[in-house]
Amino acid sequence: MMKYGIVLFHTTSAVMRAEKLLLKERVSIKLIPTPREFSSDCGIALRFEWNQHEQVKSVLNNADVEIAAIHQM
Amino acid sequence: MIYLDNAATSWPKPPEVLKAMTDVLEHAGGNPGRSGHRLSIAAAREIYDAREDIARFFHSPDPLRVIFSNNATHAINLALKGLVKPGDHVVTTSMEHNAVMRPLRSMEKQGINLTIVQCASDGSIDIKDVAKAVKPRTRLMVTTHASNVAGTILPVSQIASIAHKAGTLLLVDAAQTAGVESINVQDMGIDLLAFTGHKELQGPPGIGGLIIADTVDLSKFEPLIQGGTGSRSESEEQPDDLPDKLEGGTANLIGIAGLRAGIRWITNKGIESNHAHFKKLTQELIEGLSCLPGVKIYGTLDSERSVAVVSFSIAGKTVSEIGLQLDEEYDILCRVGLHCAPAAHRTVGSFPSGTVRLAPGLFTTMADIHTTIKSIEKIIKT
Numbered sequence: 001m002m003k004y005g006i007v008l009f010h011t012t013s014a015v016m017r018a019e020k021l022l023l024k025e026r027v028s029i030k031l032i033p034t035p036r037e038f039s040s041d042c043g044i045a046l047r048f049e050w051n052q053h054e055q056v057k058s059v060l061n062n063a064d065v066e067i068a069a070i071h072q073m
Numbered sequence: 074m075i076y077l078d079n080a081a082t083s084w085p086k087p088p089e090v091l092k093a094m095t096d097v098l099e100h101a102g103g104n105p106g107r108s109g110h111r112l113s114i115a116a117a118r119e120i121y122d123a124r125e126d127i128a129r130f131f132h133s134p135d136p137l138r139v140i141f142s143n144n145a146t147h148a149i150n151l152a153l154k155g156l157v158k159p160g161d162h163v164v165t166t167s168m169e170h171n172a173v174m175r176p177l178r179s180m181e182k183q184g185i186n187l188t189i190v191q192c193a194s195d196g197s198i199d200i201k202d203v204a205k206a207v208k209p210r211t212r213l214m215v216t217t218h219a220s221n222v223a224g225t226i227l228p229v230s231q232i233a234s235i236a237h238k239a240g241t242l243l244l245v246d247a248a249q250t251a252g253v254e255s256i257n258v259q260d261m262g263i264d265l266l267a268f269t270g271h272k273e274l275q276g277p278p279g280i281g282g283l284i285i286a287d288t289v290d291l292s293k294f295e296p297l298i299q300g301g302t303g304s305r306s307e308s309e310e311q312p313d314d315l316p317d318k319l320e321g322g323t324a325n326l327i328g329i330a331g332l333r334a335g336i337r338w339i340t341n342k343g344i345e346s347n348h349a350h351f352k353k354l355t356q357e358l359i360e361g362l363s364c365l366p367g368v369k370i371y372g373t374l375d376s377e378r379s380v381a382v383v384s385f386s387i388a389g390k391t392v393s394e395i396g397l398q399l400d401e402e403y404d405i406l407c408r409v410g411l412h413c414a415p416a417a418h419r420t421v422g423s424f425p426s427g428t429v430r431l432a433p434g435l436f437t438t439m440a441d442i443h444t445t446i447k448s449i450e451k452i453i454k455t
Contacts (some may be wrong), residue, residue: 010301010305010312010314011312011317012105012106012107012121012304013106013121013124013136013304013314013315014318016106016118016120016121016122017121017353019118020209031109031114033108033109034109039307041305041307042106042304042306043106043107043109043113043303044106044109044114044117044323045109055242065142
């Protein structure tokens, strides 16, 4: 079964930026409503395939996107 | 019909703008970013993409520092009331619109000090007078980029240099220039740029924005209103993140989509060819009116030094009767009177009688200009 990770954000604008940056790098992602088990500031979270979590982290870090947390689902 | 009131609101709008507005309502009609379902996400994407397009258009590096407002007036109020406190000194010009004058006059009663630099009767400013106006407690300098009465363009870059030398910030009212004159906030040294969507950016009324450079200390920027942002929802305090800090409440999604489409449309047409179009029509209008007996034109009489705003009066006629005749007998729509800018009219010498203002737009043709000049000639003869 595919393992997923999830990125949580403080603001909607940060989610939008992250989505654009990751799609540009051809990372497979999906924006989803933030799952209830994770408390988050923002109603939208970014789901990715866990085997890509290093790439997700580095893309967002390099672009200075402010994230609240990254979890494995 | 000839529409020459584009300095108030541009009309007609490009069909692409209307389409973008209905499309976004039909296909992305959720509350931007609040809910996480696909219509909410689509709305959030539209707004974020618009921030990027606007930042690129004005050469501002950070899309998160594009703050949406209702119009330029709202953006100016946001900057003035967010940054200036009682005891602070503000410098502005005598060519300002009431969008700048009224908030400053109101803040003056609450204890800010104001210096209004007197401009010349053609609307131009002596940059030495600006330098002389600076005081140790000057917190902000505010200038219009171009007058909505005389069209005169003010030297924004030079005013910015004076502001920065004095360790203060510059707020520019770009209501008349955004979309017409090329604006590079970094090169010109503009710390705060207030613009509106409904004039030459070709968007609908009710949308505008404030661009904030990284020279502005956000910790000292107080929001005009507080409210829901869809972020940090566990807190009852307004968040510090931009743009959320200054954008409480649901955004004007339809206006933003229309503004974005307008900017895309003028960019595709080419800013330089648009600019040339305006200069050509303005010069023709100035030259045509100059030849008519009894006509006084206000401003520099030089299209290179002004935007497409030509204000005039006719000896022996009130501006309201000229406006009515143009509308009823010649099907030409313009704006007469004081144009919400009593200070500018005092400066150019047309207070309190006002002027007839002709403001061509991107859809105005040279034939429209010739018809207008002939019509005014007929009005003079009657």
